[in-house]
Amino acid sequence: MLRPTAALLRPLTNASKSLSPRRAQVMTTQVAVAAAVAGIGAIAYLKFSSAAQPDAQSEGKSPAAAGSNFTRPFGFRTLRLLSTEQLNHNTKKLRFELPDPSQPSGLTLTSALLSVSFPNGSWIPVPRPYTPTNKLDEPGFIDLTIKHYPGGKASTHLHSLKPGDTCTFAPLPQQFAWTLNKHAHVALIAGGAGITPMYQLLQGILDNPSDRTRITLVWGVNTDADIFLLDEFKALEKKYPGRFKAEYVVSQPKAGSPYRKGYVNKTVLEELGLRASETHNKDIKILVCGPPPMEKVLKGGKGPFGGSGVLAELGYNKSQIHGF
Ligand SMILES: Cc1cc2nc3c(=O)[nH]c(=O)nc-3n(C[C@H](O)[C@H](O)[C@H](O)COP(=O)(O)OP(=O)(O)OC[C@H]3O[C@@H](n4cnc5c(N)ncnc54)[C@H](O)[C@@H]3O)c2cc1C
The missing domain is CATH 3.40.50.80 (Nucleotide-binding domain of ferredoxin-NADP reductase (FNR) module)
Structure with a gap:
């Protein structure tokens, strides 16, 4: 199964392996401090952009800037929930509005998004991958189909969202690329x-x-x-x-x-x-x-x-x- 946080940290770990022990130690410390500062900044950014109800929203616009859906790996977007639909006793479809309503998500087949949520106002981000289930050429929205695990941090939080609430997502690097007619x-x-x-x-x-x-x-x-x-x-x-x-x-x-x-x-x-x-x-x-x-x-x-x-x-x- 995909381990998104491990994938994010792998380049830092590999870089420190090829250096002399002393330099590697100094570098590792610098990298750790930089990563901690960047991490705190990123968490604060994600927390406040997730929780924010920006002015754009009161004007009926999506919280993120228009013209840019998911085109870059790890390019975070805060999306507003448009609607929810209960699909069975434990699964909901959540429809989120894309920043550019005229364009599809920009994701390709077998893509997943990393959701970053802060359940119950927590400062500790909960990252979890989810797979959009609407047709990828549909413009203006993505649908996530989410099963609720009792006690599950992200699924409980996402099931609690109401239309107008927001959540932050980033595309994950693709693990498997579908090739047309490669297999019968x-x-x-x-x-x-x-x-x-x-x-x-x-x-x-x-x-x-x-x-x-x-x-x-x-x-x-x-x-x-x-x-x-x-x-x-x-x-x-x-x-x-x-x-x-x-x-x-x-x-x-x-x-x-x-x-x-x-x-x-x-x-x-x-x-x-x-x-x-x-x-x-x-x-x-x-x-x-x-x-x-x-x-x-x-x-x-x-x-x-x-x-x-x-x-x-x-x-x-x-x-x-x-x-x-
Ligand atoms: C690439 C990828 C795509 C995914 N896409 C989707 C999707 O589209 N829809 C969706 O609902 N989920 C999807 N998942 C699973 C999702 O990322 C979370 O693992 C799931 O929502 C549980 O997270 P949680 O924080 O609610 O539970 P946690 O707080 O992580 O766990 C709470 C409890 O739930 C149990 N649990 C957690 N995950 C599972 C599981 N997968 N199977 C059985 N028991 C489990 C744990 O044992 C634990 O007891 C995907 C996972 C991957 C790796």
Whole structure:
């Protein structure tokens, strides 16, 4: 899984490694002081820009300057919440206004934003990545689909926001770039809120008339009530027969549930035609996004003793698999 803060600090750590021990120590101290000062400044900036209700807002304009959506990595933007929609018992769609209402976000497929919030007026920023789920060419807004984890710092704060409130975001460096028609088939295996990058990607693929990639979506959830986007997926299956198929796997289904019961395991994936040896999987990419236990079962554990996962047992090699 992505570790945004580690990625931010990596260049500083690498720079100090190549110097003599004494210089490195002095440099490290200077860098640490500079980083602390910059950090405090950045926190103050983010805190006040997040909390601010600038004059522009009272004039009905977005808090950030117009003409500049997310075009630079780590270019922070404070966005105003336009509306919220409850999608199921624990998931909300939050629509934020972009600084330039005439332009789309500027994000590319499989992008995520880093949200920086200050829950309950705290001075300690809580950075968390979220994946926009609206079509990326839509101008003027981004939608975030956020699951509430009880006690979760960022998700509780974001679920508490009301239209007019603001939150600060920056684009994260892309971990996986989608290339048009590079693969004949893509299998998207999601668990819980891990559906969001899959939804962003599959909309981008299917909306692009030049992209012919076939998509199999497998979404594992705990209960029937956890499923949302059902109508959207049904409509896409109808619009793209033979190209898009969604399968739901529910670990604790209600009586009479129409969905497949259990976890996303080897048997389920075999039954869905996802064995590597099958002819239609000759040129396949497997993308996985879910809670750590699910990712471990599918991709195997980390390190030499991590063991192989279900996808290796199905015949896939590491280069065919990407985890968000
Ligand atoms: C690249 C990327 C994109 C993401 N996109 C989205 C998105 O679009 N929508 C979305 O809702 N989330 C998304 N997430 C997850 C999100 O960043 C947060 O981890 C999540 O909202 C929980 O944060 P929190 O501060 O509320 O919880 P925390 O305060 O960090 O944790 C509180 C409790 O929740 C549990 N918890 C936290 N995260 C998870 C998890 N992922 N699965 C199971 N239990 C968990 C913890 O065990 C803990 O007990 C994404 C994560 C990554 C890495």
